[in-house]
Amino acid sequence: MKTLREKITFVLAALTYLLFHLHIGGSAGGMIAGTVEQLLTTAPYCIGFTWILVAIFRFLHNGKWLAWDRIARIFFTFGILFGFYFALHAYNEQIQRDQQENQQEQPQVERKEAVSKEE
Secondary structure (H helix, E strand, O other): OOOHHHHHHHHHHHHHHHHHHOOOOOOHHHHHHHHHHHHHHHHHHHHHHHHHHHHHHHHHOOOOOOOHHHHHHHHHHHHHHHHHHHHHHHHHHHHHHHHHHHHHHHHHHHHHHHHHHHO
């Protein structure tokens, strides 16, 4: 990271990585706990895929290591992708839970309406 542009894009990549793992909760503690849980969930995948890609780059460049900031950028990229995927998955689970709760409440409402019509 020699130029200002490289430093700025590195910081933006890190912030985007954190943004994609941000878990919105009811309280500050819930938000922090959810974000840390999301980071720990995706970290093994990010580390593994980064390691594989760096190994491929090393093979292609005759054993020469990438700069640490390039490796971190690869990690952030995989982290953004996995963060987005897991956020979609969590959102889908929440929608399914809400639908199941609505389906369970609906027969109770219909029973109450049937009882009131009988009276």
